[in-house]
Amino acid sequence: MAYLTSEPVALGPLLESVQSPSRGGVACFLGTVRNHHGGREVLRLDYSAYAPMAEAELARIVAEAESRWDVAVAVRHRIGSLEIGDAAVAVAVAAGHRDESFVACRFVIEEVKRRVPIWKKEYFADGTVEWVGAAGQRGSGAVV
Amino acid sequence: MAYLTSEPVALGPLLESVQSPSRGGVACFLGTVRNHHGGREVLRLDYSAYAPMAEAELARIVAEAESRWDVAVAVRHRIGSLEIGDAAVAVAVAAGHRDESFVACRFVIEEVKRRVPIWKKEYFADGTVEWVGAAGQRGSGAVV
Amino acid sequence: MRVLLFASYAETLGFDSVEMTLDSPATVGDALERLRGLPGGENLPPRPLCALNLSQATVNDPLSGGDELAVLPPLAGG
Amino acid sequence: MRVLLFASYAETLGFDSVEMTLDSPATVGDALERLRGLPGGENLPPRPLCALNLSQATVNDPLSGGDELAVLPPLAGG
Numbered sequence: 198m199a200y201l202t203s204e205p206v207a208l209g210p211l212l213e214s215v216q217s218p219s220r221g222g223v224a225c226f227l228g229t230v231r232n233h234h235g236g237r238e239v240l241r242l243d244y245s246a247y248a249p250m251a252e253a254e255l256a257r258i259v260a261e262a263e264s265r266w267d268v269a270v271a272v273r274h275r276i277g278s279l280e281i282g283d284a285a286v287a288v289a290v291a292a293g294h295r296d297e298s299f300v301a302c303r304f305v306i307e308e309v310k311r312r313v314p315i316w317k318k319e320y321f322a323d324g325t326v327e328w329v330g331a332a333g334q335r336g337s338g339a340v341v
Numbered sequence: 342m343a344y345l346t347s348e349p350v351a352l353g354p355l356l357e358s359v360q361s362p363s364r365g366g367v368a369c370f371l372g373t374v375r376n377h378h379g380g381r382e383v384l385r386l387d388y389s390a391y392a393p394m395a396e397a398e399l400a401r402i403v404a405e406a407e408s409r410w411d412v413a414v415a416v417r418h419r420i421g422s423l424e425i426g427d428a429a430v431a432v433a434v435a436a437g438h439r440d441e442s443f444v445a446c447r448f449v450i451e452e453v454k455r456r457v458p459i460w461k462k463e464y465f466a467d468g469t470v471e472w473v474g475a476a477g478q479r480g481s482g483a484v485v
Numbered sequence: 486m487r488v489l490l491f492a493s494y495a496e497t498l499g500f501d502s503v504e505m506t507l508d509s510p511a512t513v514g515d516a517l518e519r520l521r522g523l524p525g526g527e528n529l530p531p532r533p534l535c536a537l538n539l540s541q542a543t544v545n546d547p548l549s550g551g552d553e554l555a556v557l558p559p560l561a562g563g
Numbered sequence: 564m565r566v567l568l569f570a571s572y573a574e575t576l577g578f579d580s581v582e583m584t585l586d587s588p589a590t591v592g593d594a595l596e597r598l599r600g601l602p603g604g605e606n607l608p609p610r611p612l613c614a615l616n617l618s619q620a621t622v623n624d625p626l627s628g629g630d631e632l633a634v635l636p637p638l639a640g641g
Contacts, residue, residue: 228563244562245491245492246562247489247491247536247555247557249539250536250539250540250555251562253539253540274562274563285563286562286563306563309562309563310560310562310563311560312541312560313560313562314491314536314555314557314560314562315560315561315562315563316491316492316493316558316560316561316562317561317562318492328492328493328496328558328561329561330558330559330560330561
């Protein structure tokens with residue numbers, strides 16, 4: 198149960214956890230906080246989660262990916278206050294065949310965005326603060 | 342001219358070279374040496390290259406990806422003697438939108454395999470030594 | 486049963502957790518109707534995303550005493 | 564002009580670089596024919612991948628004095 202973390206997220210530990218001598222390809226994705234959204238300058242983001250459900254959904258996504266493809270999956274999502282450039286989410290998928298690693302990595306990040314109860318509050322340079330998606334915006338921010 | 346290297350290859354330096362505050366998604370691929378090929382146990386691989394052409398092709402692939410999509414691309418390919426688990430090739434692609442980062446990352450690794458003059462010699466546990474692809478084998482090994 | 490609110494919904498209603506007692510049999514929809522009667526509750530969308538005991542739920546799902554119902558604003562992870 | 568061989572082709576012919584003089588006008592195909600006449604050259608495939616001055620070439624491409632022609636076994640990078 199360490200899919201959510203308030204510590205910085207990096208690919209290194211995820212790579213180490215999925216690599217093995219029989220798996221020759223690792224596809225990864227790192228989503229970081231961008232300095233703009235909808236044409237406005239963003240200063241920082243606060244991520245919050247319904248933590249027990251987020252952990253459960255992330256575990257289900259990993260299990261689904263590992264049952265659909267012959268892959269090993271690692272994923273982490275950071276919560277708390279993030280600065281521009283900070284990594285919010287990291288995914289690493291190791292496979293014997295690179296096609297599977299790419300397909301499964303894409304699946305994981307899409308499902309994370311679609312299913313995991315995480316929200317982000319954007320702090321704009323103009324002083325406004327908005328929950329992403331709350332006012333009919335398209336969900337955006339770090340992973341885009 | 343640092344696409345080929347005889348030093349260990351890792352994603353970290355590539356990530357740093359492509360990330361920027363305006364690019365929120367980075368897709369990566371790491372191809373490592375597997376311990377098997379065609380049902381036989383592999384002990385290690387020797388990679389060699391037609392270095393000036395390999396550098397030129399890698400530069401062309403990067404330029405093509407960066408002109409087709411709004412992305413920043415980094416790629417490294419190791420040559421020399423590699424052990425099981427060593428990374429042979431690493432690709433990192435940063436983009437404003439994750440779809441572009443995945444598509445461009447996949448493009449780069451496919452073109453690397455298709456166009457870059459690099460060869461590998463496999464040393465099998467049974468004592469045999471073979472050039473991959475030379476005897477009508479499918480090219481395989483690290484990236485699969 | 487306990488009802489949890491998150492992010493913009495918690496701000497709109499001014500709380501993030503409330504103990505709620507509904508006449509049985511009750512559904513997720515009944516709990517949402519009760520929330521809509523509270524100050525700020527009129528801002529909830531017609532069909533908000535809900536989770537019952539950590540799994541996604543629909544308005545017709547039945548509720549019982551020990552349940553945890555979460556009302557979830559549009560997800561924005563990643 | 565210089566002809567370079569790599570990997571399995573260099574092993575098959577026993578050298579990785581040779582200076583070659585061909586009657587002009589000459590093509591990539593002429594250089595390949597000359598290679599095929601050398602010991603081990605009969606093992607070259609009918610249409611090996613070739614590069615002329617670092618770009619992929621075809622058998623009909625013309626050659627001139629300062630050219631670098633490389634004969635490339637099936638690529639196996641990655």
